[in-house]
Amino acid sequence: MYTYNDFDEAFVRTRVAQFADQVERRISGVLPEDEFRPLRLMNGLYLQLHAYMLRVAIPYGTLNSRQMRQLAHIAQTYDKGYGHFTTRQNIQYNWPKLKDVPQILSDLADVEMHALQTSGNTIRNVTADHFAGAAADEIEDPRPTAELLRQWSTDHPEFQFLPRKFKIAVSGAVHDRAVTLAHDIGVRIVRNDAGEVGYQIIVGGGLGRTPMVGKIIKDWLPKADLLPYVEAVVSVWNLLGRRDNKYKARIKITVFENGLEEFSRLVEDRFAVIRPTFSGVDQELLAEIWSHFATPAYLNAPIDGYLDRLNRDGAFRAWVDTNIAAHKVDSYAIVTVSTKKHGNTPGDVTDAQMRALADIGETYGHDELRISHEQNVILPHVHRSNLPAVYDALRQIDMATANVGLISDIIACPGMDYCALATARSIPVAQEIALRFEALKLEHEVGPLKIKISGCINACGHHHVGHIGILGLDRAGVENYQITLGGDGTEDTVIGEKTGPGFSYETITDAIERIVMTYLSLRTSAEETFLQAYRRVGMAPFKAALYEEAKAHAAE
Amino acid sequence: MSRRFTPKVVTANHLLDGDAIWLTADDRWTRNMCEAELIEDEAHADLRLLFAAGQKSVVVGAYLADAIAGPNGPEPTHFREDFRTKGPSNYAHGKQVELQ
Numbered sequence: 001m002y003t004y005n006d007f008d009e010a011f012v013r014t015r016v017a018q019f020a021d022q023v024e025r026r027i028s029g030v031l032p033e034d035e036f037r038p039l040r041l042m043n044g045l046y047l048q049l050h051a052y053m054l055r056v057a058i059p060y061g062t063l064n065s066r067q068m069r070q071l072a073h074i075a076q077t078y079d080k081g082y083g084h085f086t087t088r089q090n091i092q093y094n095w096p097k098l099k100d101v102p103q104i105l106s107d108l109a110d111v112e113m114h115a116l117q118t119s120g121n122t123i124r125n126v127t128a129d130h131f132a133g134a135a136a137d138e139i140e141d142p143r144p145t146a147e148l149l150r151q152w153s154t155d156h157p158e159f160q161f162l163p164r165k166f167k168i169a170v171s172g173a174v175h176d177r178a179v180t181l182a183h184d185i186g187v188r189i190v191r192n193d194a195g196e197v198g199y200q201i202i203v204g205g206g207l208g209r210t211p212m213v214g215k216i217i218k219d220w221l222p223k224a225d226l227l228p229y230v231e232a233v234v235s236v237w238n239l240l241g242r243r244d245n246k247y248k249a250r251i252k253i254t255v256f257e258n259g260l261e262e263f264s265r266l267v268e269d270r271f272a273v274i275r276p277t278f279s280g281v282d283q284e285l286l287a288e289i290w291s292h293f294a295t296p297a298y299l300n301a302p303i304d305g306y307l308d309r310l311n312r313d314g315a316f317r318a319w320v321d322t323n324i325a326a327h328k329v330d331s332y333a334i335v336t337v338s339t340k341k342h343g344n345t346p347g348d349v350t351d352a353q354m355r356a357l358a359d360i361g362e363t364y365g366h367d368e369l370r371i372s373h374e375q376n377v378i379l380p381h382v383h384r385s386n387l388p389a390v391y392d393a394l395r396q397i398d399m400a401t402a403n404v405g406l407i408s409d410i411i412a413c414p415g416m417d418y419c420a421l422a423t424a425r426s427i428p429v430a431q432e433i434a435l436r437f438e439a440l441k442l443e444h445e446v447g448p449l450k451i452k453i454s455g456c457i458n459a460c461g462h463h464h465v466g467h468i469g470i471l472g473l474d475r476a477g478v479e480n481y482q483i484t485l486g487g488d489g490t491e492d493t494v495i496g497e498k499t500g501p502g503f504s505y506e507t508i509t510d511a512i513e514r515i516v517m518t519y520l521s522l523r524t525s526a527e528e529t530f531l532q533a534y535r536r537v538g539m540a541p542f543k544a545a546l547y548e549e550a551k552a553h554a555a556e
Numbered sequence: 557m558s559r560r561f562t563p564k565v566v567t568a569n570h571l572l573d574g575d576a577i578w579l580t581a582d583d584r585w586t587r588n589m590c591e592a593e594l595i596e597d598e599a600h601a602d603l604r605l606l607f608a609a610g611q612k613s614v615v616v617g618a619y620l621a622d623a624i625a626g627p628n629g630p631e632p633t634h635f636r637e638d639f640r641t642k643g644p645s646n647y648a649h650g651k652q653v654e655l656q
């Protein structure tokens with residue numbers, strides 16, 4: 001993985017020292033909050049409902065065991081013994097004290113991590129496919145490209161005061177696991193007709209108040225043109241973007257208001273000016289970055305023990321069925337470690353679990369760990385002979401739940417339990433739905449189903465692209481949950497459709513159960529997934545189950 | 557149409573730990589909302605908010621929140637303010653355990 005050079009190291013250390021000084025001046029009263037606030041946000045420090053919150057970047061979700069151990073150390077020393085992994089592959093600490101934050105940042109710098117550009121109107125942490133470098137369907141590892149973009153965007157002088165925040169995601173596989181169509185810019189590594197590898201560029205996607213599916217602005221871009229092209233896109237938006245209205249400031253609105261054709265024309269004009277200024281240094285840098293992403297030294301070992309365990313241990317087999325994905329090397333597997341044991345807070349991992357995960361990753365996973373936008377932890381390279389040992393070790397820390405991709409593998413943002421912007425809670429809704437379906441023993445029968453919950457219109461929980469999306473709102477001082485159906489966050493991204501009036505905190509789980517029961521009653525076979533069934537029958541039967549039956553009951 | 561003034565408390569976050577705090581009638585900041593000053597008069601509310609906003613090295617983001625008189629002192633009327641008096645619902649963290 002990428003390691004800091006002297007320049008990176010000095011840069012991060014300088015920023016930590018600057019922030020330490022700023023915190024000191026804030027505490028002594030020299031620096032007023034109005035001036036301190038933008039400075040703390042530049043360092044990822046928010047003030048939430050009950051405490052400060054520090055958001056630490058995990059670039060493209062990649063960690064080694066040493067970094068994971070340091071995250072555990074921070075959770076244990078400065079927080080309440082856990083951290084929360086987010087949908088942007090970051091980790092958030094919910095309880096740091098202001099005076100400790102400079103030391104936390106210094107501890108992070110010790111393992112080449114930081115909290116820069118995790119907030120504010122800048123280019124945020126670049127995300128990527130969490131199966132990067134391992135997936136069987138991969139064209140090329142997206143992480144070197146993501147790292148190039150990260151280096152280019154970090155502290156870029158032109159892009160520190162953008163109209164709004166700006167998010168870039170990179171995918172290098174056939175199946176899009178990075179939700180590139182719901183980002184300000186999506187970069188997809190693709191092959192053209194001649195078989196050459198290049199980039200497809202998507203702009204103007206985004207969730208939030210006005211959800212939009214991104215549009216392809218460039219079908220195939222030569223690799224060497226990536227930075228000048230992306231820079232052209234960002235700078236056209238930087239000039240055109242609406243700074244008068246925060247809800248219209250994102251690039252999706254700029255593209256929508258100007259039309260893709262006009263926007264694209266402006267980008268081409270700008271690109272023509274910028275391109276000659278890129279002398280090729282970026283390509284030398286990219287080549288250097290690639291050297292940090294060498295393929296692990298794969299093992300060659302018999303897998304009889306694994307096959308034997310599969311045959312005799314049903315629980316192990318169930319876990320393999322749900323939590324293992326195909327690796328590009330047949331004898332290897334990608335393990336998704338679920339953070340979502342029924343009743344747990346999605347994305348929360350204790351310091352002890354983090355340490356154990358670091359050990360497992362180091363011993364059985366070529367020292368690599370990933371955080372997925374679905375708030376799970378990934379071991380991207382596990383030889384199949386080691387799967388039983390990994391499973392046993394995960395059981396020890398209560399993280400062997402076999403539910404990846406199932407109804408209890410819910411994305412939930414922090415919502416009103418922590419977030420100052422929230423209009424309703426999301427965590428307890430996720431907990432209750434997971435516990436309900438566990439009690440009903442229906443989870444495996446229901447099969448693949450993605451529920452995603454946001455605690456406000458900002459949509460950090462990606463509810464628009466959940467097969468079932470739940471949005472928590474404040475309706476006249478009461479929590480109210482709006483349901484959407486049919487959303488999809490893959491390469492066929494679709495924004496879900498609202499069912500109708502929302503449900504109270506007390507009735508939302510019942511409503512979800514009615515939707516799922518309706519699906520089970522109308523699917524053509526167990527092979528027809530919820531999403532497929534919804535696409536076939538549409539909204540009507542679900543609407544009837546949600547509203548007409550409820551009305552009928554009320555009339556009885 | 558003039559809105560009728562509803563009772564308020566002055567609340568903010570503590571500068572050092574970010575915890576929710578409320579202004580008392582004797583100019584202290586308390587972590588226990590029932591000790592807060594319940595303000596029934598709009599002009600007085602404005603004055604108290606100004607006082608709070610002036611405490612720059614103690615508090616962050618002071619604002620007026622709706623409240624009603626309860627048996628032990630002011631109580632929140634909105635669920636958001638209610639959570640601020642307790643802490644999160646997923647763990648026994650924050651005021652629900654710290655104020656015991």
Ligand code: SF4
Pocket residue numbers: 413414415416419420421422423454455456457458459460461
């Ligand atoms: S969706 Fe809203 S409530 Fe949830 S984390 Fe984002 S801003 Fe906070």
